[in-house]
Amino acid sequence: MIEAFGSPFMQKAFIAGILVSVLTGIISVFIVLRKMSFIGAGISHAAFGGIAIGFFTGINPLLTAIIYSIVIAFGIESTSRKGRIAEDVSIGIFYSVSMAIGIAIVSMSKSYNVDLFGYLFGNILAITKGEILLTLITFMAVTSVIIIFLKELFLSTYNEELAKVSGIRVKFLNTLFLVALSVSIVISIRVVGIIMVSALLVIPGAAARLFAKSLLSMIVISCVVAFVSVIAGLLISYAYDIASGASIVITSAVIFFISLLFKKKI
Amino acid sequence: MSSAIIIEDLSVNIKGKDILKNINFTLEEGHFLGIVGPNGGGKTTLIKVILGLLTPSSGAVRIFGRNPELLLGKEEIFGYLPQHLNIDPNFPASAVDIVLMGRYKKAGFFKWPGKKDMEKAIGCMSLMGVENLKDIQYSQLSGGQQQRVSIARALAGDPRILVLDEPSTGIDVVGQEDFYHLLKGLQKKMNLTILMVSHDIGTVTAYVDEISCLNINLYYHGNPLGALNENVMTSLYGKNVDLLMHTDVCDKCERLRTP
Numbered sequence: 001m002i003e004a005f006g007s008p009f010m011q012k013a014f015i016a017g018i019l020v021s022v023l024t025g026i027i028s029v030f031i032v033l034r035k036m037s038f039i040g041a042g043i044s045h046a047a048f049g050g051i052a053i054g055f056f057t058g059i060n061p062l063l064t065a066i067i068y069s070i071v072i073a074f075g076i077e078s079t080s081r082k083g084r085i086a087e088d089v090s091i092g093i094f095y096s097v098s099m100a101i102g103i104a105i106v107s108m109s110k111s112y113n114v115d116l117f118g119y120l121f122g123n124i125l126a127i128t129k130g131e132i133l134l135t136l137i138t139f140m141a142v143t144s145v146i147i148i149f150l151k152e153l154f155l156s157t158y159n160e161e162l163a164k165v166s167g168i169r170v171k172f173l174n175t176l177f178l179v180a181l182s183v184s185i186v187i188s189i190r191v192v193g194i195i196m197v198s199a200l201l202v203i204p205g206a207a208a209r210l211f212a213k214s215l216l217s218m219i220v221i222s223c224v225v226a227f228v229s230v231i232a233g234l235l236i237s238y239a240y241d242i243a244s245g246a247s248i249v250i251t252s253a254v255i256f257f258i259s260l261l262f263k264k265k266i
Numbered sequence: 267m268s269s270a271i272i273i274e275d276l277s278v279n280i281k282g283k284d285i286l287k288n289i290n291f292t293l294e295e296g297h298f299l300g301i302v303g304p305n306g307g308g309k310t311t312l313i314k315v316i317l318g319l320l321t322p323s324s325g326a327v328r329i330f331g332r333n334p335e336l337l338l339g340k341e342e343i344f345g346y347l348p349q350h351l352n353i354d355p356n357f358p359a360s361a362v363d364i365v366l367m368g369r370y371k372k373a374g375f376f377k378w379p380g381k382k383d384m385e386k387a388i389g390c391m392s393l394m395g396v397e398n399l400k401d402i403q404y405s406q407l408s409g410g411q412q413q414r415v416s417i418a419r420a421l422a423g424d425p426r427i428l429v430l431d432e433p434s435t436g437i438d439v440v441g442q443e444d445f446y447h448l449l450k451g452l453q454k455k456m457n458l459t460i461l462m463v464s465h466d467i468g469t470v471t472a473y474v475d476e477i478s479c480l481n482i483n484l485y486y487h488g489n490p491l492g493a494l495n496e497n498v499m500t501s502l503y504g505k506n507v508d509l510l511m512h513t514d515v516c517d518k519c520e521r522l523r524t525p
Contacts (some may be wrong), residue, residue, distance in 0.1 A: 012273025
């Protein structure tokens with residue numbers, strides 16, 4: 001398994017994997033505390049529509065998916081706010097329609113050489129240098145936004161009204177977080193795949209919440225869980241030729257259930 | 267003495283429905299006001315307008331002479347205790363972390379509260395008698411303890427007006443009375459203006475300086491004992507209301523009350 005670190009494919013996979021794990025580790029904390037796991041799952045499935053548009057137009061699918069998923073995230077938000085529909089209903093509609101559009105586009109384009117399986121379940125071998133760069137830029141943008149607004153995010157997670165009274169622009173902050181979430185989801189698709197990215201958005205934060213006594217410790221534990229899951233998952237994927245998304249998610253689930261057992265003993 | 271809150275001809279109308287209608291009152295600085303009335307009577311809406319979170323349909327609100335919506339985010343005047351603080355059982359914050367949230371604004375953008383803020387936070391906790399709980403996880407505290415910690419949080423920002431929305435929910439009667447005594451003490455010690463929404467008119471009248479009886483219209487504003495007449499009560503709650511009075515002389519319980 002040591003030779004995995006020497007292969008250029010795997011080196012790229014590890015770089016992307018490390019960036020993605022820290023990114024989802026941080027985002028996951030707020031997904032769990034703000035109870036947004038369903039919107040995370042919704043946006044990631046909806047991203048499939050954006051990826052299909054990329055196939056069709058010849059633009060890098062990750063780029064089209066980023067724009068598409070931001071639009072969908074706002075669509076979910078505004079229909080559930082203005083249209084007086086419950087948010088889960090709105091998510092259910094948007095993500096299934098997006099996937100339908102995606103499948104329609106893929107079947108129309110008749111290009112069977114597209115790596116559909118890779119996008120759905122993660123394919124580390126397909127990561128290009130340009131995508132590593134895109135991942136790095138996203139990583140820096142999202143982590144700095146969260147670090148800058150960390151205490152405002154924490155206060156508005158604790159209680160939105162309280163945050164408003166102390167002068168925090170909660171609406172702006174929610175929008176910013178939604179964009180950060182959408183971008184992080186799309187960036188993680190190469191490594192874990194559309195179907196399984198939502199697990200990486202929930203499991204690290206959920207495991208961290210079992211033990212964390214403060215926000216900072218929750219972020220650290222969550223990042224460690226995500227990091228270990230991604231690295232171990234990538235190695236397993238390399239050794240047994242399994243789709244990386246599957247091995248990463250299974251690893252993180254094992255960590256989660258072991259944590260749960262430990263928590264009960266404490 | 268300046269007026270902390272002036273409300274003139276205030277009406278709030280949401281989607282064609284009157285929530286508040288022609289409300290007028292003034293609250294002087296350092297006074298303790300109780301707002302009572304039935305559910306759906308507009309108590310929480312009135313608080314939101316005063317805090318600057320909701321724009322009134324007509325009329326004016328002045329907080330120390332200024333528009334509350336413009337004060338929002340500029341100056342810290344309010345210490346606020348929201349009605350619902352249903353907190354996640356694993357929320358990652360100790361009691362003192364919660365109190366420190368009251369210092370976020372003072373700490374400034376992109377800066378976490380420092381040593382001075384920590385001293386202030388601990389000071390407010392000891393004022394509320396919860397200093398010994400500071401390192402315990404907030405979510406593991408009892409309802410009454412959480413409430414005291416939350417008030418310490420509200421006080422940590424050095425507010426001039428303390429706004430409490432139904433603070434006694436989920437606390438037993440004996441605990442409630444201790445709590446009102448504590449508030450009364452704060453009011454005197456810090457010259458704090460206090461605005462408290464409550465559905466428990468019987469208890470509130472024993473502690474507040476003024477009372478507002480609200481059910482869309484303001485049926486009464488003034489001395490608390492004056493609210494206890496049949497006409498006001500009928501306007502608020504309908505006919506046949508039995509009132510349970512609480513005064514400082516209590517012959518049912520033998521607990522000694524410390525002033």
